[in-house]
Amino acid sequence: xxxxxxxVEEWRDVSRRAALGTGYRPGRRSVIRSSAKxxxxxxxxxxxxxxxxxxxxxxxxxxxxGDPVGATAEDANFRLALTTPRATYSPDDAIxxxxxxxxxxxxxxxxxxxxxxxxxxxxKEVGGERLMGGGMRGPCLQTELAKGESxxxxxxxxxxxxxxxxxxxxxxxxxxxxxxxxxxxxxxLDVSVGDCGGDGERHxxxxxxxxRVVERDAAIPTPSASPDHPVIATAEDASFRLTLTTPRATYSPDDAIxxxxxxxxxxxxxxxxxxxxxxxxxxxxGEVGGERLMGGGMDLPCLRTELAKAGxxxxxxxxxxxxxxxxxxxxxxxxxxxxxxxxxxxxxxxxxLDVYVGDCGGEAHxxxxxxIILVR
Amino acid sequence: xxxxxxxxxxxxQRAAEELWTPVYxxxxxxxxxxxxxxxxxxxxxVRLWGRRASIDWGEPVLGWxxxxxxxxxxxxxxxxxRALRFGSPAxxxxxxxxxxxxxxxxxxxxxxxxxxxxxxxxxxxxxxxWSADEIGAAMGVSAGAVRAAAxxxxxxxxxxxxx
Numbered sequence: 001x002x003x004x005x006x007x008v009e010e011w012r013d014v015s016r017r018a019a020l021g022t023g024y025r026p027g028r029r030s031v032i033r034s035s036a037k038x039x040x041x042x043x044x045x046x047x048x049x050x051x052x053x054x055x056x057x058x059x060x061x062x063x064x065x066g067d068p069v070g071a072t073a074e075d076a077n078f079r080l081a082l083t084t085p086r087a088t089y090s091p092d093d094a095i096x097x098x099x100x101x102x103x104x105x106x107x108x109x110x111x112x113x114x115x116x117x118x119x120x121x122x123x124k125e126v127g128g129e130r131l132m133g134g135g136m137r138g139p140c141l142q143t144e145l146a147k148g149e150s151x152x153x154x155x156x157x158x159x160x161x162x163x164x165x166x167x168x169x170x171x172x173x174x175x176x177x178x179x180x181x182x183x184x185x186x187x188x189l190d191v192s193v194g195d196c197g198g199d200g201e202r203h204x205x206x207x208x209x210x211x212r213v214v215e216r217d218a219a220i221p222t223p224s225a226s227p228d229h230p231v232i233a234t235a236e237d238a239s240f241r242l243t244l245t246t247p248r249a250t251y252s253p254d255d256a257i258x259x260x261x262x263x264x265x266x267x268x269x270x271x272x273x274x275x276x277x278x279x280x281x282x283x284x285x286g287e288v289g290g291e292r293l294m295g296g297g298m299d300l301p302c303l304r305t306e307l308a309k310a311g312x313x314x315x316x317x318x319x320x321x322x323x324x325x326x327x328x329x330x331x332x333x334x335x336x337x338x339x340x341x342x343x344x345x346x347x348x349x350x351x352x353l354d355v356y357v358g359d360c361g362g363e364a365h366x367x368x369x370x371x372i373i374l375v376r
Numbered sequence: 377x378x379x380x381x382x383x384x385x386x387x388x389q390r391a392a393e394e395l396w397t398p399v400y401x402x403x404x405x406x407x408x409x410x411x412x413x414x415x416x417x418x419x420x421x422v423r424l425w426g427r428r429a430s431i432d433w434g435e436p437v438l439g440w441x442x443x444x445x446x447x448x449x450x451x452x453x454x455x456x457x458r459a460l461r462f463g464s465p466a467x468x469x470x471x472x473x474x475x476x477x478x479x480x481x482x483x484x485x486x487x488x489x490x491x492x493x494x495x496x497x498x499x500x501x502x503x504x505x506w507s508a509d510e511i512g513a514a515m516g517v518s519a520g521a522v523r524a525a526a527x528x529x530x531x532x533x534x535x536x537x538x539x
Contacts, residue, residue: 007483007486007487007533008498008499008502008503010479010483011483011487011499011503012502012503014476014479014480014483015400015401015404015499015503016397017473017476018400018404018410018413018476018480019396019397019400019401020397021473021476022396022400022414022417023396024392024393024396024417024418024421141516142447142516143447144447151451356426358426359425359426360422360425361422361423361425361426362426363426
């Protein structure tokens, strides 16, 4: 670019043109979870079926090494959740814990005052000395949450290099990998409401996931102790339950994989109207330990679906994404085939609920669940 | 005889027309990305729409929109960092003409040396005419921090010592 023009003046004109070219569009929602704007034509095959009653039942917790590990804790106002995608890893695997805090009420919105983030993380070796973590310092920042709204925070390293058994290089790598052993991954919520610091009402919660790190051959994810049993995951807030079911845990590359997601309205009203993009539930697919990915945001005018209390809307999986993006690893022919088949590997199938109630742009409800399956 | 107060819907519509450009520019300075700025500004207005019935429309709402946009932008930074690990595609600008996008691509690279605070301090004081106090209120920092950020940013753009 030319060096003789003033970047501020250039920005003045470009930003004006960009602002004029965009503008607020009533009824349009951005999907925060993914900034990618993608073609949603491929989701046309989705069929939304509203049915009464619970179509899917909760299953007892599973403990297979390929299953996600989850834990929650809550007080009267907040729920803290921590999820780690698998129970067993090898020392080379990226471990990707994610924590979330949900405001449960009673107010319509609440402002949390906190250090750098409302949630901090610690790592402790079970039966050993190694640890990572420490207090958070920083200005009193604030995060506002509507009732039922959540903030997701992926794991981030924090602590002092060369203290606790992890060196500077380990801290310098943003990806969490751990040596062989059994580890506690701890997330702690530490926020005040009403005022920052000692005068506010303090809320502290702690949850932990325990994971094992073993030599590589033993760490190959096994999605379920019973490969022919369905894989089911659920998440819920005060008003909705999101459930994702994949009929089996193990498939061959030629098999049709048929995940189904459902959203159930839990109350308290007799009926509730959800405002959403093309569909209340979106899907993503990610390769565990690989680069291949399918998915993206939905970006369409606010549609609505009404659910009776305990009633569900069921959506079979539908493909959506960018067929022409070589980085995603799925070509146009794959997208045009409505049947989901996947190459050999371990895959996360993710369903996310993204709706508002009351009005389009009103009280947000966002939930995410995932099934891990093996294709071989 | 005074005109009746506008309805919340009318007041919102007026705010959306009058305040889109400054909110979008603020989001653009924060994110340095056309598509991200659009999403951040849209989300800020969606949240305003959700509160239109309870807001005192006699008071200016620009400050509320900017603080909301800043929070959304920072949340998005965290989400983007995670999305990058999943290999998500880069956001694409929509609804803009190719010439504007092309001009921004060059400008974006030049402004990428600045932090969000530095871009905001420099660009919004020059382009929107906001004071350090006003920018500080939107960014959640003091006016002194805004002036320091502007000074550092100008030094970087001039290729000088920034430490």
